[in-house]
Amino acid sequence: MAENLLEVRNLTITPAGAEAPVLHDVSLSLALGERVGLIGESGSGKSLTAQSVMGLLPEELRAQGTVSLQGFAGNILDAKERTLAKMRSDLVSMVFQEPMSALNPLMRIGDQIAEVLRIHGEVARGDIPGRVLDLLTSVHMPDPNSARYAYPHQMSGGQRQRVMLAIALANSPRLLICDEPTTALDVTVQKHMLDLISERVAAVQAGLLFITHDLAVVAGVCDRVIVMYAGRIVETGSVAQIFTDPQHEYTRGLLASSDLDATDAHGKLFTLKTALSYAGPIDEAGPIDEAAPDDEGEQSSAADRPADVREPAPASAGEASTGDGSAPLIDVSGVSKHFRSRGLLLRRRSPVRALDDISFSVASGQRLGIVGESGSGKSTLLNLLSGLDRPTSGHVRVGDIRVESASSSALRSLREDLQIVFQDPFASLDPRMRVEDIVSEPLIARGIARVERLARVEEMLLAVDLDTKAMRRYPHQFSGGQRQRISIARALVTRPQILVADEPVSALDVSVRSQVLNLLTDLVDDYALTLLFVSHDLGVVRHLCSDVIVMKDGHIVESGSTEDIYAHPREEYTRSLIAATPSLAAALASAT
Secondary structure, eight states, X not given: OOSXXXXXXXXXXXXXXXXXXXXXEEEEEEOTTOEEEEEOOTTXXXXXXXXXXXXXXXXXXXXXXXXXXXXXXXXXXXOOXXXXXXXXXXXXXXXXXXXXXXXXXXXXXXXXXXXXXXXXXXXXXXXXXXXXXXXXXXXXXXXXXXXXXXXXXXXXXXXHHHHHHHHHTTTOOSEEEEXXXXXXXXXXXXXXXXXXXXXXXXXXXOXXXXXXXXXXXXXXXXXXXEEEETTEEEXXXXXXXXXXXXXXXXXXXXXXXXXXXXXXXXXXXXXHHHXXXXXXXXXXXXXXXXXXXXTTOOOOOGGGSOXXXXXXXXXXXXXXSOSSSOOOSEEEEEEEEEEOOBOGGGOBOOOEEEEEEEEEEEOTTOEEEEEOOTTSSHHHHHHHHTTSSOOSEEEEEETTEEGGGOXXXXXXXXXXXXXXXXXXXXXXXXXXXXXXXXXXXXXXXXXXXXXXXXXXXXXXHHHTTOOGGGGGSOGGGSOHHHHHHHHHHHHHTTOOSEEEEESTTTTSOHHHHHHHHHHHHHHHHHTTOEEEEEESOHHHHHHHOSEEEEEETTEEEEEEEHHHHHHSOOSHHHHHHHHHSOOHHHHHHHHO
């Protein structure tokens, strides 16, 4: 039996038919009861390492080395599937990033948990219903008895992730692997899930391997950190040592690019490239030149951008007008939106009040952050502003258009002036279309001639720091950050007045997040855009937006300048959102 709970030695993974490995000589260990964070950018090898431990590597990958686990005889890499199936859940379990993809949409929650207990035979059949209820109670599921009979789509994201944790811990495994389990969750739900994971791991005395790109989360959950880059482990050590005295330049770059309160001499967030440009430790270095592009064409100076852009409009501090007596660009007055719902046997239930008598205005050039948990009404509000839905009562005006009474032609005009960048660029980009066709599609709908379309597409690709050679490629040939740049280019190609960014960086690595936020800052200035930025990450909103409105249960509970709201929040709900936002400094302070 191995001294450690988990031992990985000289793990090397090579795709079939390739000479160069994608994982190079990886070795790590984890003791029983230890909590280890595995961090690095997308493509660094984190998930491949976890899949090796679970025995879930795709057949087209060749693995060499040894993976040993207490209680499992032999090398996991050489084991047969029947043996591995028994190991999973009994010895090692995994919580995935997206529970909706991992849960069976056709099975009730209780049945899915019961299936794990039944297959592994650790619980007598007659005791399974009681054990299911105990598991749902242990993960603090609201009304666990009713939750047993619900389907996944009837639950919130946080509730579905609680179900995944209950399934993973059903047979009290010795090792729990969490692969980005809180990436898409609201900050308050994320905090509850992280506390719950720590609580349950301690309760069953399991080891924890926590994979994430959020350094603040790692600092708050883990004892030790392993840093991966390009398929290799570049540094390992305690949380305090890695995050206060990193030895490898890549680790220093990750730390710098994750700090939303630190900017360079040009007021830009540090990106991985700029952080790695320092000769010494990051906190001892001077300013650098931000104009040099990286492999993604990361930064360009304002002088390098297309010349035919609008003059920037003055930013507003959130008043009902622009400050010069003109009307606000967006005016929402007494708006409510109710949805009728039906229960079983088509019985009517009381209306769902998605929005309830909200009012606010946005001046031209303003950067407004909209924050709140899932179900607060943010998405409903965006649908009303873009004319995809109409209010039950109240008035919505965008420019000169009264949205609630607008004709079809007026709504088409509105959607040219108001463009949206969505959270997941891979889902919003057609995988069968080349970039040129994706970006030019809005222009085709307007009847713009091909020559002008081509010129506009080239202009926008350069504006988002992509080479025009990208026009002939498909979305899958780009990284996540590059795909988000393509989404931004498509949104701006109609030369809108208003850009709505709906969680555009929540799923990106910290270094790529900095790139996209810097890009948005430049584009908003260069193109005189009015920005509505929707997010559950209050740190991002604080960096990017001048004003903020806080939403809860269809109401605006607080609004004002970003600095005032963060420094002196009046509402308990706002204070809870700020307190729940992961902070690397706070996590390190509590750890030490």
